[in-house]
Amino acid sequence: MSVQGRNPENFHVEDYLEAVLDNFHDGIYITDREANTVYLNHSYELISGLRKSEMIGKNMKDLVEAGVISMSGTLAVLQSGEPVTSEQIFRTGKRAVITSTPVFDGEDHTNLVMVVTLVREITEIYSIRKELQRKEQQNRRYMQELERMRRELDGDVELVAVAEASRKLVEFANKVAPVDMPVLLWGEKGSGKCRMAKYIHAHSKRSEAAFLRVDFTAVPKGDLETYLFGTPGNAEHEPQIGLLESADGGTLYIEELADMPEDIQGDLLALLRDRCCVMKEGYLQKLNIRMIVGSRYSIPQLEQMSSINRQLLQHFSLFSVEVLPLRERREDIIPLIDFFLNQYNYKTDQDKHFDRESYQCLSAYPWPGNIQELRNLVQRAAIISAGDVISVQDLFLHDQVEKVGQRKEMFTYPDQTDLKMEVAKFEAGYLEHAFQRYGNIREAAASLGMDSSTFVRKRQKYEQLGLMKNEKKK
Structure with missing residues (x-):
């Protein structure tokens, strides 16, 4: 409606008040003293996704109870008689700061006639703030990971693979690394599943992004949702970025699939299937994450567990491989010992080495704790040894040494044998x-x-x- 050329004497602002309010950038919502909706402008419709035709005459209490509106500043004002400011998330996914103000008839402020709510959208501001915080947390994780990798040496992600079974495992990893599909690595604890997952990540298109790991048994059940999805934040607290958002663009390694709580399996299934997840704020978040899981159990064994989501398991069944225990790939034992000892020598600027009898003892040992046990033993022996030569006495495996010696004395080796x-x-x-x-x-x-x-x-x-x-x- 144009007012050009009209006589100022005949111009009345109230005739155009609704047009003026509809052109406000901020949303405006007005109720009477009984919390019945009497007006909302066009900006409020855009922010909230609600229509004026649907809302006029509706009572705010009924709207909140029906879940049409998550919370109401109007009701808070009617209860306190004071202005109220808070944050609100609408079903459109947009966020806003709402300020509800009581309007009184007269100067004595006793006769409340209406409540006017101004709605200022902050979705973009919030997203920028959240993205900055996500980057800060991600940078902290990167720095921690870099520091850890620095301490362990850059080459530590590479695999020692001398045994035929180990070489086949590396071949498998090299094939699946660029495919960007979910992977299941199963085998005994300490056999090197996490190291293999790091290797796959390092040789994938995601190698420059984060590699994060989660052990569900180490996260208190009450904190798990916050740990994974973060917190939305409010007027008093900054939003916290969860593990899933921090892993966006990178790889998430789950220590044990069988330990995954049932109530989050659906969320991770949606992440695998649709590359999106419902965050705590209630909106869908697009996340580009590759998942690699470890397990003590094979696919057939996991299928027998009622606690495992069958559809989730199907995503990991396509690429599943066993990481054999160390005693079944004994050709790797000596190279691994040398690898970890070289790491220790490099970090401490020493020149330690095992004597022949120590190598024989370590080669015969069954290694129930697999690679992790071997690494710990090498480091411990290197620390406690008095000189550069590490002897059998430094291994603290006397029982095993005696058994090896007894077997040598009692057994006669044939000329030929299978x-x-x-x-x-x-x-x-x-x-x-x-x-x-x-x-x-x-x-x-x-x-x-x-x-x-x-x-x-x-x-x-x-x-x-x-x-x-x-x-x-x-």
């Missing part, structure tokens, strides 16, 4: 003895320093070779 079969017979004997002694798989496996899944797999293998009795046929 070594694999002899090793299989030896291991099958231990498995059968442990099962007969304890009567159940879990305790028998624990007594041999392995998990139940490995025990079952080995027993089935040796039953097929005729080296063990088939317990089911008894």
